[in-house]
């Protein structure tokens with residue numbers, strides 16, 4: 001189904017996905033698909049009480065991303081316009097497996113597979129790996145009120161979940177190309193050289 005390069009930036013909360021996707025979009029003239037955060041009616045409620053709001057939140061993210069990727073296919077990919085997004089649809093499952101359980105998780109899995117089977121999938125992932133202290137520092141710096149009491153254990157689990165998911169992507173058949181960035185050390189915001197190196201790697205997939 002994909003008719004143009006589709007690049008997804010991934011990594012745990014606060015790793016710098018939106019920052020890097022925006023920078024790459026500008027430098028390489030790629031259409032940018034960004035996650036909707038501000039209009040999400042369940043995110044602050046979820047951080048306040050995960051058990052109560054997790055199903056609503058996961059469904060909201062799933063439906064939102066479904067609509068965004070459907071539009072992305074129609075507006076860009078179908079017209080041979082390359083795209084960079086600040087998420088891969090698979091992140092829904094990474095989070096849901098962590099936040100849901102029992103019947104709700106079972107239902108969610110079914111809906112996830114049903115909705116995502118015919119969505120456009122990225123041909124390359126840029127994975128920003130970052131440690132807990134780096135993520136906490138960036139979350140603090142960004143200052144979204146509802147994220148400030150972030151549960152360290154939740155974040156640590158997500159770091160591990162991402163590691164496992166990326167390993168699976170790399171080992172899939174055929175393997176998914178993954179550009180890996182050490183988010184603790186390779187600072188693409190401060191260092192132009194680091195950013196240019198990442199951009200050069202991405203270029204290989206769009207030219």
Ligand SMILES: Nc1ncnc2c1ncn2[C@@H]1O[C@H](COP(=O)(O)OP(=O)(O)OP(=O)(O)O)[C@@H](O)[C@H]1O
Pocket residue numbers: 011012013014015016017018019020035086138139141142186187188189190
């Ligand atoms: N390489 C970097 N060096 C320093 N600060 C950074 C870097 N990348 C991102 N930041 C800052 O860290 C914060 C989080 O970045 P960003 O919003 O891009 O993360 P994200 O991965 O998209 O987050 P989320 O998972 O919540 O969507 C922002 O304040 C951003 O300016």
Ligand SMILES: Nc1nc(=O)c2ncn([C@H]3C[C@H](O)[C@@H](CO)O3)c2[nH]1
Pocket residue numbers: 013035037043057058061091092095096099147
């Ligand atoms: N539970 C849950 N499921 C998701 O699919 C998901 N995607 C993003 N997020 C959280 C991380 C940031 O706080 C904020 C912005 O990325 O939203 C999610 N939370």
